[in-house]
Amino acid sequence: MPxxxxxxxxxxxxxxxxxxxxxxxxxxxSIAVAVIYWVTWYGGGSPVDAxxxxxxxxxxxxxxxxxxxxxxxxxxxxxLLDFAxxxxxxxxxxxxxxxxxxxxxxxxxxxxxxxxxEINAANINLLLVLAIGLSVRYPALWAFPLLTKxxxxxxxxxxxxxxxxxxxxxxxxxxxxxxxxxxxxDPGQWVAWVGRLVQFGDSSGWPFPWPVWPRLPIAAAIVVxxxxxxxxxxxxxxAIIGMPRLYFLSLxxxxxxxxxxxxxxxxxxxxxxxxxxxxxxxxxDAPHV
Numbered sequence: 119m120p121x122x123x124x125x126x127x128x129x130x131x132x133x134x135x136x137x138x139x140x141x142x143x144x145x146x147x148s149i150a151v152a153v154i155y156w157v158t159w160y161g162g163g164s165p166v167d168a169x170x171x172x173x174x175x176x177x178x179x180x181x182x183x184x185x186x187x188x189x190x191x192x193x194x195x196x197x198l199l200d201f202a203x204x205x206x207x208x209x210x211x212x213x214x215x216x217x218x219x220x221x222x223x224x225x226x227x228x229x230x231x232x233x234x235x236e237i238n239a240a241n242i243n244l245l246l247v248l249a250i251g252l253s254v255r256y257p258a259l260w261a262f263p264l265l266t267k268x269x270x271x272x273x274x275x276x277x278x279x280x281x282x283x284x285x286x287x288x289x290x291x292x293x294x295x296x297x298x299x300x301x302x303x304d305p306g307q308w309v310a311w312v313g314r315l316v317q318f319g320d321s322s323g324w325p326f327p328w329p330v331w332p333r334l335p336i337a338a339a340i341v342v343x344x345x346x347x348x349x350x351x352x353x354x355x356x357a358i359i360g361m362p363r364l365y366f367l368s369l370x371x372x373x374x375x376x377x378x379x380x381x382x383x384x385x386x387x388x389x390x391x392x393x394x395x396x397x398x399x400x401x402x403d404a405p406h407v
Contacts, residue, residue, distance in 0.1 A: 125168065126140070140294055141218050141221075141222055141337070143267075143379050144221075144222035144223065144225075145217075145221050145222055148217050148220070148221060148222065148223065148224035149217055149224075149227035150204050151224065151227075152213040152214075152216065152217050152224055152225075152228070153213075153214060153227060155228055155237070155393060156206070156209055156210050156213050159209055159237070159238060160202070160206045160209075161202035161203075163207065164203040164236045164238060164239065164407050165208075165209075165238070165239060165240035167238055167239040167240055167241040167367075168205045168208055168239070168240035169201075170206065171189070171190070171193065171242075172184060172197055172204050172205075173197075185265070185266045185267070186268075186297065186300070186308075186311060187300050187301075187304060187307035187308050187310075188265045188297050188300035189265050189266050190300075190307070191300050191303065191304070192265075192296070195299050196314070200337045206241045208233045208240040208242070209237055209240050211245055212236065212240070212241075212242070212244045212245060213237060213352050215244040215245050215247075215284030216228075216233070216237075216244055217247040217360065218248060218258070219244075219247070219248055219251065219374055219377055219404045220373055220376055220377060226314060227373055230370075231366075232366055232367055232368075232370040233367035233370040234365055235366065235370075236367045236370040239367060241367055241371055242246050243265065243367060243368060243371050244355075244370060244371070244373070244374075245262075245359070246262065246266065246267065246270070246371070247358065247371040248355060248374070249262040249263060249265055250270065250273065250353065250354055250357045250374065251353075251354055251374045251377055251378055252297050253289065253353070254353060254378065255288070257277070257285040257288040257289040258288050258289065258292045259289075260274060260287065260288075260289030260290070260292070260293060261293040261296055263293040263357065264289070264290070264293040264304060265293055265296060265297065267361050267362050268362075269330055269334065269337055269360050269361065269362050270357040270362075271356075271357075271360075272334055272337045272338050272341065272357070272359060272360040273337065273352075273353045273354070273356040273357040274286060274289060274290075275338055275341045275342055275356075276341050276344065276345045276346075276350075276352075276353050276356075277289070277347065279341075279342050279345035279346060327365070328364045328365075330360070330361070330362050331362075333359050333360060333364065334360055335354040336359055337355075337357070337359040337360035340352050340356045340358075340359065341353060341355075341356035344356070350378045351378040351379045352390050353378075354371075354374045354375050354378060355375060357375075358371045358372065362365050369377050
């Protein structure tokens with residue numbers, strides 16, 4: 119005779135299968151919408167931000183090139199493409215980052231104005247926040263934000279508070295090595311870049327209403343608190359707040375909080391939603407989210 123628990127187990131299995139099917143359907147929907155979105159905007163729209171790093175010599179108002187020469191050198195092969203193709207590649211990468219961070223809801227996030235505007239402008243904010251989220255497991259990825267928007271590196275206080283010196287050294291070391299190679303290859307570009315930074319004004323005003331310097335202490339306080347209480351998502355939040363410029367498109371980066379808040383585990387490696395290997399842990403070891 120079947121045990122009394124068997125019907126309940128069967129129902130639970132069916133529910134679990136239904137959840138898996140729904141997740142798969144949402145994932146397919148997210149990918150399909152992302153592809154349609156990419157095709158629709160191929161070469162069109164208003165990719166104003168892409169112009170700022172397609173042509174490092176381009177300068178007009180707030181679009182003056184302020185990222186490091188190392189980033190310009192690393193992305194040089196992409197700039198061999200015509201501008202429309204370059205924009206298509208950037209938008210495709212941004213959409214891929216969105217699907218990776220919100221696999222079951224990318225289609226819904228594309229309905230939000232900051233996310234839609236971010237991809238239309240062909241910026242790199244979604245790629246940055248993806249790298250910062252992954253840096254919880256792969257600290258070498260800090261080279262990307264440090265060589266583009268270095269003030270976001272305030273979030274690396276996570277390693278300092280937790281005395282994770284090896285991870286901190288990897289992040290800073292990889293960025294430093296790339297910068298050193300870049301400097302050797304073209305020291306003149308670095309001199310010019312420093313000159314632009316010296317002249318850079320960080321005054322408030324539209325479309326950048328919040329200067330970076332008052333935000334950095336807030337970002338530092340958040341990540342220090344998060345490091346002491348084992349909340350990895352504060353790394354992403356602190357990095358967002360510490361971005362050189364915080365404005366309308368920056369709101370799209372909050373999608374990057376989702377993967378780090380989705381799972382629980384006993385370490386910063388396992389808590390990350392980016393870690394498919396994360397498994398169940400003792401409740402007493404679970405980090406606070």
